[in-house]
Amino acid sequence: MTTPTAKEIKAMTDVAGVPVDAEVAARIANSIGPAFAGFAPVAGTLPFDLEPAGFLLVQTAKVSA
Secondary structure, three states, X not given: OOOOOHHHHHHHHHHHOOOOOHXXXXXXXXXXXXXXXXXXXXXXXXXXXXXXXXXXXXXXXOOOO
16 A cells, blocks of 8 residues: 555546645645555555445345345
């Protein structure tokens, strides 16, 4: 898991339809950097890391008998 750069943040916000300028992208990258550093020791070991979008689907699926 690597900390996203301002360039990567800019690309993600553009794709999401919420474009930001380079200065805002840099501030976002700087603000989330510590969170990435904190989770680095357990990165890849948590089941939620595998597919965050599928997590809610699994949690809300009804079991058919």
